[in-house]
Amino acid sequence: MLRRFTRVLAAACWLLAIAAGAESAAQTRLPGPPAGPPAAPQAATRAEPPARPPAPGLLAPPIEVPTRTAQAAADTVKEIRVEGTQRIEPDTVRSYMQIAVGDRVDPDRIDKSLKALFATGLFADVSVQEDAGIVLVKVVENPIINRIAFEGNRHISEDTLTAEVQLKARTVYTRSRVQSDVQRIVQLYRRGGRFAATVEPKVIQLPQNRVDLVFEINEGDTTKIARIRFVGNHKFSDSRLREAIATRESAWWRILSTDDNYDPDRLTLDREQLRHYYLSHGYADFRVVSAVAELTPSQDAFFITFTLEEGEQYKFGKIDVESEIKEIDASKLKPLVTTKEGETYDAEAVEQTIEAITFELGRLGYAFVDVRPKVDKNREKKTVGVTFVINEGPRVYVERINITGNVRTLDKVIRREFRLAEGDAFNTAKLQRSRQRIRALGFFEKVNITQVPGSAPDRTVINVDVQEKSTGELSFGVGFSTAESVLGTVTLHERNLLGRGQDLRTGFSLSTKRQEIDLGFTEPYFLDREIAAGFDVFHLRSDFQSESSFNESSSGLTLRAGYPITEQLSQGVNYKIRSDRISGIPTTASLFIQEAGGTLTTSSIGHVLAYDRRDDKLEPTKGYFLRFGQDFAGLGGVRFVRTTASATQFFPITDQVVFSIGAEGGNISGYGGDPVHLASRFFVGGDDFRGFASGGVGPHDTSTGDALGANNYYIGTAEVSFPIGLPSEFGILGRTFAQAGSAWGIDDSGPTLADSTAIRTSAGVGLSWKSPFGPVRVDLGIPIQRQSADKKEIFRFNFGTRF
Numbered sequence: 001m002l003r004r005f006t007r008v009l010a011a012a013c014w015l016l017a018i019a020a021g022a023e024s025a026a027q028t029r030l031p032g033p034p035a036g037p038p039a040a041p042q043a044a045t046r047a048e049p050p051a052r053p054p055a056p057g058l059l060a061p062p063i064e065v066p067t068r069t070a071q072a073a074a075d076t077v078k079e080i081r082v083e084g085t086q087r088i089e090p091d092t093v094r095s096y097m098q099i100a101v102g103d104r105v106d107p108d109r110i111d112k113s114l115k116a117l118f119a120t121g122l123f124a125d126v127s128v129q130e131d132a133g134i135v136l137v138k139v140v141e142n143p144i145i146n147r148i149a150f151e152g153n154r155h156i157s158e159d160t161l162t163a164e165v166q167l168k169a170r171t172v173y174t175r176s177r178v179q180s181d182v183q184r185i186v187q188l189y190r191r192g193g194r195f196a197a198t199v200e201p202k203v204i205q206l207p208q209n210r211v212d213l214v215f216e217i218n219e220g221d222t223t224k225i226a227r228i229r230f231v232g233n234h235k236f237s238d239s240r241l242r243e244a245i246a247t248r249e250s251a252w253w254r255i256l257s258t259d260d261n262y263d264p265d266r267l268t269l270d271r272e273q274l275r276h277y278y279l280s281h282g283y284a285d286f287r288v289v290s291a292v293a294e295l296t297p298s299q300d301a302f303f304i305t306f307t308l309e310e311g312e313q314y315k316f317g318k319i320d321v322e323s324e325i326k327e328i329d330a331s332k333l334k335p336l337v338t339t340k341e342g343e344t345y346d347a348e349a350v351e352q353t354i355e356a357i358t359f360e361l362g363r364l365g366y367a368f369v370d371v372r373p374k375v376d377k378n379r380e381k382k383t384v385g386v387t388f389v390i391n392e393g394p395r396v397y398v399e400r401i402n403i404t405g406n407v408r409t410l411d412k413v414i415r416r417e418f419r420l421a422e423g424d425a426f427n428t429a430k431l432q433r434s435r436q437r438i439r440a441l442g443f444f445e446k447v448n449i450t451q452v453p454g455s456a457p458d459r460t461v462i463n464v465d466v467q468e469k470s471t472g473e474l475s476f477g478v479g480f481s482t483a484e485s486v487l488g489t490v491t492l493h494e495r496n497l498l499g500r501g502q503d504l505r506t507g508f509s510l511s512t513k514r515q516e517i518d519l520g521f522t523e524p525y526f527l528d529r530e531i532a533a534g535f536d537v538f539h540l541r542s543d544f545q546s547e548s549s550f551n552e553s554s555s556g557l558t559l560r561a562g563y564p565i566t567e568q569l570s571q572g573v574n575y576k577i578r579s580d581r582i583s584g585i586p587t588t589a590s591l592f593i594q595e596a597g598g599t600l601t602t603s604s605i606g607h608v609l610a611y612d613r614r615d616d617k618l619e620p621t622k623g624y625f626l627r628f629g630q631d632f633a634g635l636g637g638v639r640f641v642r643t644t645a646s647a648t649q650f651f652p653i654t655d656q657v658v659f660s661i662g663a664e665g666g667n668i669s670g671y672g673g674d675p676v677h678l679a680s681r682f683f684v685g686g687d688d689f690r691g692f693a694s695g696g697v698g699p700h701d702t703s704t705g706d707a708l709g710a711n712n713y714y715i716g717t718a719e720v721s722f723p724i725g726l727p728s729e730f731g732i733l734g735r736t737f738a739q740a741g742s743a744w745g746i747d748d749s750g751p752t753l754a755d756s757t758a759i760r761t762s763a764g765v766g767l768s769w770k771s772p773f774g775p776v777r778v779d780l781g782i783p784i785q786r787q788s789a790d791k792k793e794i795f796r797f798n799f800g801t802r803f
Contacts, residue, residue, distance in 0.1 A: 077103050078133035086141055086209055088122060093137060096120055105130055113137075121174050143173045146210040152217040156188060161215075164188050173203075173211055185215060193261025196220030196299050223262045224250035226301035232308040235283070243656075243728055244277040245270040247304065251727070262302045267291055270306075278310065279347035284377060284384055285311030314345040317378060317385030321357070324391045328366065333357055337388070345384045357388060358429040359567075368393045368425060396426040398462060399454035405466040406499075409443055413501040414464060416525055417441065426460055433567070438466070443496050445469045471496035501525070503534070513543040526561065533561040543584075547695040547791075548706045550593050551584035552679060562608075572608040576631075577601070580679040590701035592708050592748050596678035601637030606630060614650065621658050624649040638677055642668040657722045664688075665714035675747035681709025684743040686796070689715055691739070691762030691781030696791035698743030699755040707791070708746055708753075715741035724767075731770030737781075738763040754789035761785040 077099060082090035094100075098112040110128050117126045117139065125140040147169055150161050165181040167173070182199045189197035197220045204212040228249055230238050242249070246266050248259040259266075271288045278286035289307040296303070316339050323330040336356040339349045354371045361369045370393035376385035398420050403411050417437040419430035431449065438447050446467040454461045472494045491507040503522040509515070522534035536558040544550055556578025564570045581599040607630060614623035624647065631642040648662030670676045686694035695707035719737040726732050740761045746753075764781035779796045786792065 084139040143211045193222040195223040282313040282345040317383035399459035408499040516540045549589035553581045590704045590706040603635040604633035639674045691783040693791040693793040700789035703752040710743035711745040713743035
């Protein structure tokens with residue numbers, strides 16, 4: 001009994017041990033799915049070693065082994081659905097997603113996809129949801145702009161506003177871009193002085209998710225400058241400093257100017273102009289502490305206050321030129337220095353010297369030079385010593401010249417004015433000269449030239465941005481002068497014909513004493529060379545009855561060409577053929593006039609040399625101008641040699657007072673036995689010799705008083721122009737003058753002929769006004785020395801305009 005119980009107990013223990021071993025094997029050999037990414041499918045089906053077989057007669061229960069395939073499929077993106085698109089393809093939306101079909105569902109990547117879709121700017125709203133591996137993307141597309149319009153703009157054209165805004169027709173509408181364009185328009189009006197301007201965008205819904213965008217503009221009034229004040233100025237008065245800056249105080253006479261409108265950019269320019277003004281007067285320590293613009297509570301005006309620190313006035317100390325380049329002899333460059341020791345320090349004069357030395361070295365073949373002033377400021381002695389040091393500059397070449405902004409003007413018209421060409425050694429002075437030449441064309445409102453690095457460290461790219469202006473003129477003129485009474489003109493003038501830089505002019509003028517019609521054409525670069533070639537055709541009828549008892553009719557053709565020899569020296573050559581007819585001679589006229597009646601032909605060639613060193617051709621304040629010309633007639637008709645010469649020097653006394661002294665003279669001589677005809681002589685007086693009538697100086701017939709002209713003449717003039725206390729915007733200048741000269745010598749002789757070489761002199765005062773209606777000039781001249789036959793003219797008035 002005991003033995004049987006022992007066997008049963010051993011069998012039970014054996015069975016329990018077998019069961020425990022099977023369970024342990026199942027737990028260690030069949031792990032569950034990992035926490036990381038799902039394993040490859042083949043890994044889930046690999047073979048496992050069999051478990052230990054149960055003992056004979058015992059059946060082990062079946063064991064279910066789980067696989068990872070079903071669980072991985074539940075965490076994978078099965079599909080990306082896109083809803084709400086109209087114009088945009090669903091695949092385009094999916095291309096911006098950061099998750100794709102087959103990727104594991106990742107909330108972080110779904111969030112990045114949402115942000116990426118918003119960043120495209122194509123959608124007003126985006127939502128992304130995921131459910132059981134299905135990613136649903138719902139979008140609301142931004143509308144497309146059908147049209148952009150502006151309402152309420154009177155002072156700024158629609159073209160200007162269209163160019164300013166970034167949104168365009170057929171682009172995507174977004175609120176952020178609209179607000180950005182609103183700010184752009186507001187800033188544009190503020191630059192024009194309209195700080196009260198407001199802009200309200202309106203959206204008009206259209207079918208097919210399109211909109212019209214309308215900017216409703218309330219321009220408001222211009223914000224004027226009520227007052228400009230200066231704090232800290234002891235050397236110069238407020239009124240003088242106001243003339244030195246570009247901004248002006250508002251006044252009734254500035255109705256045609258915008259300088260009294262507040263402009264932050266102009267205020268920045270004013271700071272620089274004040275600095276330049278003080279530095280040119282020796283105040284080397286000057287600085288603008290602040291420039292504050294305060295808007296009035298009514299927002300219709302600004303108060304501008306400049307706070308200054310003038311410092312002490314300096315004089316030039318020792319001036320020298322040194323060269324770090326062995327081949328350059330600095331002593332030969334010293335005559336180019338425009339400053340002298342002991343003179344008031346002038347920063348502008350220093351810049352002029354640098355430019356002059358750079359130009360001269362460039363002319364001598366030294367392209368890579370760097371001229372820099374080494375300044376030695378002595379605060380105790382109040383002197384500024386300047387040494388112009390010539391170093392070898394960096395070797396930089398012009399890689400490319402880019403031209404933009406020229407819609408009508410051809411590129412070559414701008415390029416040919418450049419003193420630099422692609423591939424040349426870069427030269428700052430030549431670049432500045434190029435800018436001056438392009439501006440002098442008169443074709444552009446603005447010329448901006450900038451430099452950017454090229455494709456290599458020794459390469460630079462020059463960018464030229466221009467803004468074109470109208471170059472065509474159809475003008476009608478009316479005027480009055482004491483010499484010609486009422487006069488009128490009609491002129492058609494195109495200065496940039498077909499964008500080629502050619503000049504075409506035709507005009508007609510009519511007065512009580514003169515009728516003229518003319519046609520002229522100029523090609524500034526004939527045969528692509530720097531030769532200005534052209535022609536003039538004219539017909540002129542003049543009434544000289546009051547001066548010389550005859551009428552003159554002239555018709556002719558002139559062929560001309562001009563070319564520069566250097567930057568300042570130029571020469572012109574011409575061929576002229578003309579026919580002059582003297583008629584309308586009364587029986588009471590001088591016998592000398594009656595003998596000159598009839599028609600004569602003149603065929604001549606001529607040349608003119610001009611040397612111009614003036615700082616401005618229209619309103620010079622310093623520099624000089626020389627001119628020498630000759631005409632040789634004899635290729636047919638009358639025969640003579642005419643020689644003329646003139647010279648004028650300008651000296652700035654102060655910023656606004658200019659003294660000038662000049663002289664001119666001429667001689668005409670017949671050859672081959674031919675006398676000089678009446679129509680070819682010099683008639684002196686009027687505008688060129690004030691105090692005397694036109695033709696009032698020179699040979700006269702005492703029996704009739706007729707002027708006969710002269711074969712020789714000279715005139716010397718000394719003049720001072722100055723402001724008369726009125727604001728500079730008026731454009732009114734006063735002047736005082738003194739003149740001396742004479743005209744004499746004709747081939748005729750007789751008892752009634754008055755011909756004297758005696759000097760004549762006159763003096764007087766005058767006014768010139770650049771009025772909105774045209775230039776006005778008034779002169780009051782008093783003859784001091786004259787001959788009895790001379791005709792005087794105390795008052796002379798000229799006025800003309802175009803409209």
